[in-house]
Amino acid sequence: MVSRVIPVEDFDLVIFGATGDLAHRKILPGLFKRYVAGQVPESAQIIGAARTEQDDAAFRDMAAAAIAEFGGVARDDPQLKDFLRHLSYVAIDAQGEGGWSALKGKMRGGVVQAFYFSVAPALFGDIAERLAGHGIADADSRIVVEKPFGRDLSSAKALNQTLAQHFDEHQIYRIDHYLGKETVQNLMAVRFANVLFEPLWNAQFIDHVQITVAETVGVAGRGSYYDKSGAxxxxxxxxxxxxxxxxxxxxxxxxxxxxxxxxxxxxxxxLEPLAPGDIVRGQYQADGDEPGYPQDAGDGHSRTESYVAMKVRISNWRWQGTPFYLRTGKKLRARTSEIAITFKEPPHSIFDDSGTPKANELVIRLQPNEGMNLKVMIKEPGPGGMRLVQVPLDMSFADALGPDGQDMPDAYERLIMDVIRGNQTLFMRGDEVEAAWAWTDPIIAAWEEGKQRPEPYDAGSSGPEEALRLMHRDNRRWREIRA
Known part of the structure; x- marks a missing residue:
């Protein structure tokens, strides 16, 4: 299967924070891959902007090193050399006046103008104000802002109001890279492009849903940031x-x-308010020479969670009675992200001693090995009567789509191209962000008032024992965490 690549309109893309980690790991390698795929017009220009004083040649050399390291390409690749011709640089003071006239001089009229704020949220307002004040951005320009979108409802509202002073909502692209993953978008395709699942997609047929995002790494190296946020x-x-x-x-x-x-x-x-007994917080503990979370965070008395599990209920006609179990954590057994939809068992088995039919299960893997897996009951092959066995109908995207599907676009590649197209489908709206914080804030406030420490758990485990009991009391079990 050969995927179609549809070129986007000519554009000027300014990357604020172009010397930072995100630009090096994701943005620049992603743009290069889209260039190689033939999606970036030959006349497009990519302008790096940051505090560092350097010229175009130095920025191109920095970009080449980043793309070679994180994009898996040789420094002498001819396509990389061609791509670097599209790059230029402006040294800019986000909170002052230096560099803004030079940036305005580089911008062209009559093309898509996009500005990627790959900087701390504290600088969003300063940059937005100067883009508008210097006449660099217009009513058709687009800005891309990275999370965190505030740390609570009040700060999220303040951030939205700051951006709204200079840009309309249709110009603001709040990026969440999870929405750019191929499997996440395929979730919508599976639901809404097939008659098979949607009639069953409700509390009558679905027993429960599990969402797991597990990581094997701790917070060492970013403990000061993480300790202010938590899982x-x-x-x-x-x-x-x-x-x-x-x-x-x-x-x-x-x-x-x-x-x-x-x-x-x-x-x-x-979403119903979360009951105290429906949430578990955890913190990985030291193991031999391996430090625990308090050591990684640099605060031996930290009460910030590195793990959280919760039982969530949705009060509407479709989902009343079907729980959603969410868990995420650091230093767990394997790195994996998946959604598992467990259907209800058949109400009656016509088979006697041939095995109890097990519930069907649709598992959507986000990482690693993106794909989908549907577990169904079949007859075990061979003579000797009707013996039932559960087997997976597996669809790994790399296998199903052939060689062209093996190198699927990274989430940032897709999302940046959507910005250029002007498609906000996979980006969060301001009221959506605020509603999420309105539900989350009381949970955090209850923790801070209770002053309880998170439950300890061993590094390399599946999380704290209390999280297992969260499921066991409902006569359910967490899926095994494995890559």
Whole structure:
């Protein structure tokens, strides 16, 4: 199967924070891959902007090193040399006046103008104000902002109001890279492009849903940042909330940005407040020479969670009675992200001693090895009567799509191209962000008032024992965490 590559319009893309980690690991390698795929016009220009004083040649050399390291390409690759011709650089003071006239001089009229804020959220307002004040951005320009979108409801509202002073909502692209993953988008295709699943996609037929995002790494090296956020702010309020919305939302009237986001917003607003017994916080502990979370965070008395598990309920007609179990954590057994939809068991078995039919299960793997797996019951091959066995109908995207599917676009590649196209479907809207914080804030406030320490768990495990009991009391079990 050969994927189609549709070139985008000519564009000027300015990357603020172009010397930073995100630009090196994701943005620049992603743009290069889209260039190699033939999606970037030959006249497009990519302008790096940061505090560092350097010329175009030095920035191109820095970009070449980043693309070679994180994009898997040789420094002397002819296509890399061609791509670097599209790059230029401006040294700029985000909170002053230096460099803005030079940036304005580089911008062209009559092309798509996009500005990627790959900087700390504290600088969003300063950059937005100067883009507008210097006449660099206009009513058709687009800005891309990275998370965190605030750390609570009040700061999220303040951030939205700051951006709204200079840009309309249709110009603001709040990026969540999870929504750019191929499998996440295929979740919508599976639900809404096939008659097979949607009639069963409700509390009558689905027993429960599990969403797992597990990591094997700790927070060493970024402990000071992480200790101010924790697992619920870092993962649940944004990435996992988005996955929950895509699973639970009603079919939109059209695959249109606002239609999709309207339905996601309805899910968030239908979330029931979380009961104290429906959430477990954990913190990985020291193991021999391996430091625990307090050591990695640089605070021996830290009460910030590196793990959280919760039972979530959605109060609407489709999902009343079907729980959603969410868990995410650091230093767990394997690195994996998956969504598992467990259907109810058949109400009656016609088979006697040939094995009890097990529940069907649809597992959607986000990483690693993106794909989908549907478990069904069949007769075990061979003579000797009717013996039932559960088997997977497996679809690995790399296998199913052939050689062209093995190098699927990274989430950032897809999302940046969507910005150039002006398609906001896979980006969060301001009211969506605020609704997510409105649900999350009382949970965090209860933790801070209770002053309870998170449950300890061993590095390399599946999390704290209390999280297992969260499922066991409902006569259910977490899926095994494995790569």
């Amino acid at each position: 619920i702010r870092d993962m649940v309020q944004n990435h996992m909330m988005q996955l929950l919305c895509l699973i639970a939302m009603e079919p939109p009237y059209h695959f249109d940005p606002d239609a999709v986001r309207d339905e996601k917003l309805k899910v968030i607003r239908a």
